[in-house]
Amino acid sequence: MKKIIPWILFFFLFFSFEGVHAKELSQEEIYRKRMDLYKKTEALTSIPWYYLAAIDQFERSIRDVRKDLPDPPAIIGYYVPPEQWAGPLNPNPKDTNPFTIALFGGIGKDGNGDGKIDQTNGEDLLYTLAQYLRAYGVDDQSFRLALWDYYKRDQTVRSIMTNAKIYRTFGQVDLSEKAFPLPKGYNYTYKNTWGDRRGWGGRRIHEGTDIFAGYGTPVRAVAYGVVELKGWNKYGGWRVGIRDLNNTYHYYAHLNGFSKDLKIGDVVKPGDVIGSVGSSGYGPPGTAGKFPPHLHFGMYKDNGIREWSFDPFPHLKMWERSSNKNQ
Known part of the structure; x- marks a missing residue:
């Protein structure tokens, strides 16, 4: 009898556990x-x-x-x-x-x-x-x-x-797809540079990841979103800001230029080309060439009270792996 009880307990716990998972909903x-x-x-x-x-x-x-x-x-x-x-x-x-x-x-x-x-x-x-x-x-x-x-x-x-x-x-709510900001077929390299020191314009930290690539490499929207900002900034040069459904703001800077007809208020989807890699910034409008061409990609989270930057590197790695897997 003592040998039977543990088996009864095992099957009870096993099927109870399976029952719990059976009730869980898929995404x-x-x-x-x-x-x-x-x-x-x-x-x-x-x-x-x-x-x-x-x-x-x-x-x-x-x-x-x-x-x-x-x-x-x-x-x-x-x-x-x-x-x-x-x-x-x-x-x-x-x-x-x-x-x-x-x-x-x-x-x-x-x-x-x-x-x-x-x-x-x-x-x-x-x-x-x-x-x-x-x-x-x-x-x-x-x-x-x-x-x-x-x-x-x-x-x-x-x-x-x-x-x-x-x-x-x-017309749907299943809009969770993501894309890596640079398309397949182009050479690029990046590492985790979030939080590094920056000296131009005053001591500050680097709020993003730099993805180095050749001039003119297409830059893509990573998520479904709306273009919230487009124009020049003395630090970021030609840049675009896009907010997604998770209230995350995606910041693309040092661009060589924007996609034709891209404007504030446009709705974009993952993979849409919004501009190209350049070396603009660190000066008045039109300044370029003060550093190697790269995309500065930043992410900012808003919680309904305030907004702050966070490290985009893990997300970039995840989107890159997913892109390679789906090719």
Whole structure:
């Protein structure tokens, strides 16, 4: 009997463990369920799905990097503090009763008609968000005003408008593809130079990775995003800035020039050519040749409060491996 018990325990734990994994969703299933919820809420409220998706994705991106916010669940990332959801004077912050939530001035709404207002329910969350937006209107100007009144921060409004523009352009939420900034077939070399000292223009650190390549080597967008900046900077020369769906700003500097017709506000996808490698910078507009030709690639993260640079080298290595594998 003693020999049988350990085997019974083993099979119980094994099948329980397998059962847990069987319930986990693939990334494809998560995207599909997310889109289903956006579309259902759009049908109920007439709020365009890409507005809902834009806010939801922004909230998910900041929850991933903020310690003062709970980690986002798998499907819907939109977050409302319990005191706002249930009401500031509600003694029960986890209240799900529509009557008492309304009595205490909570903003939570019942989105699926089950008689409960559940802050962990994706339908209730998106319906509550949609009702807030509905009071403003369903065009971009109204949406922008609603965002400002809610977040009170210009960069947050721009980031969410970026998300909405990308989702509306491509008509889907599965937009996680990435690309290495230089295409295959060109010679290049790089190492981790983030944090190195720089002396021109004053002592500072290097906020990026330098990818050395020949003049004119095409430079590509690494992610789905919107062109937020284009022009000259005395440090970076001709440069482009693109913000993606994860509220990450990609900075491409020392360019030889820009792609024809590229302009601020353009939507790009991974692999789109945005310019070419050069040696511009370290002086007034037109200065070039003060250093070997290379692409300075930087990444900056915004968490809804502030923005900071981080090391892009691990991401470049990952995108490079993926590019080689898919060739």
